[in-house]
C-alpha cells in the first residue's frame with residue numbers, strides 16, 4: 001500500500017546533489033518535506049546495481065523516485081523492479097534539457113510527444129499502486145525535434161500547454177510539477193537552461209485556473225518562505241531546488257507550512273551533532289564520508305564561520321571526519337552554532 005502524506009513542498013531532484021547522504025542531512029532539517037532521488041534512468045534500474053541505485057534509509061521517507069525513460073515498456077519494467085523499495089511516489093522526468101538525456105529521447109524532449117507521455121504514465125500506473133507524478137516545463141523549443149504535436153520545433157504557446165496537460169493528464173498523474181520556464185533543447189547547457197529562459201509564474205497560475213482538476217506544483221527560482229506562501233495562494237504545492245541545497249538552513253522553515261514544530265529547537269549545533277553518528281556509520285562501513293559532508297557546505301551560508309566551515313569540510317584529510325565535526329563544534333563561532341534556525 002502506498003504511504004499517505006500531506007503534501008505542500010518538495011526538494012527537487014538534482015543529479016549529483018540529492019543522493020542518499022544529502023537526503024539524510026535534509027531530513028535533520030525538515031521532517032515533512034517530500035524528498036526526491038536524483039534522476040535514475042529506467043535502463044540503469046533494469047541493468048544496473050539496483051541495491052546501490054535504489055537503497056535508502058527509511059528516515060528519508062516521504063521520498064519520491066525520479067525515473068528518466070524513453071519508452072513505456074522499459075519504464076514499466078523499471079517501476080516494477082523498484083516496487084521492492086518503499087518509495088512513496090514515482091516520478092517521470094519530462095523536463096531535463098541535457099543533450100545526453102534528449103539524445104536518448106528522455107527528459108524535456110518528451111514534451112513534443114504528449115501521447116507518449118500519456119502512455120508512459122499509464123505504464124507506470126499499471127506497474128504500481130503508488131502515486132505517479134510527472135515533472136515538466138511550460139514548453140520547449142528545438143531546432144532538431146519536430147512531431148505532429150510540435151511541427152515547427154516550437155512549443156511555447158499557452159493553448160498548446162493546456163492541450164498538453166489535457167492529453168498527459170488522461171493518465172491521472174497525482175501531480176504535475178512544472179518548472180516555470182521553457183527548455184531550449186539545443187544551444188544552451190543544462191545550467192543555462194535553469195537560468196536563461198525567463199520564469200513565468202503567472203502562466204502556471206493561469207494553467208491551474210484553466211485546468212482546475214490538475215494538481216499543480218510550481219518550481220523554479222523560489223528562494224524564501226514568503227515566496228513559497230504566495231505561490232501556495234495560486235497552486236497546490238511548491239518545489240525548491242538550488243536554494244535548499246546551497247542554503248540548507250532554509251529547509252528548517254518548511255515544516256511550519258504543516259504547522260509542525262520540531263520537538264527540540266533546531267540549531268546548527270544540533271544538526272551537526274545529529275549528523276555525526278551518520279558519518280561514523282559511513283566511516284565504519286568504508287563509505288565516502290567526504291562526499292556526505294560535501295552536501296553540508298552551505299550550512300553557515302551568509303553567516304560568520306562560513307569560510308571556516310567550508311575549509312574544514314572540504315580540505316582532504318585522511319583523519320576521521322566525525323572527529324573533525326566534533327572539533328568544529330568547539331572552534332566555530334559559538335553564538336552562530338547555538339542560534340535557533
Ligand SMILES: Cc1cc2nc3c(=O)[nH]c(=O)nc-3n(C[C@H](O)[C@H](O)[C@H](O)COP(=O)(O)O)c2cc1C
Pocket residue numbers: 012013014015016017038039066093095096135179194219220221222239240241242243
Ligand atoms: C545540479 C542540478 C541537477 C539537476 N538534476 C535534475 C534531475 O535529475 N531531474 C530533474 O527533473 N531536474 C533536475 N534539476 C532541475 C531541478 O530539479 C529544478 O527543476 C531546477 O533547479 C529549478 O528549480 P530551482 O530554481 O529551485 O533550483 C537539476 C538542477 C540542478 C541545479
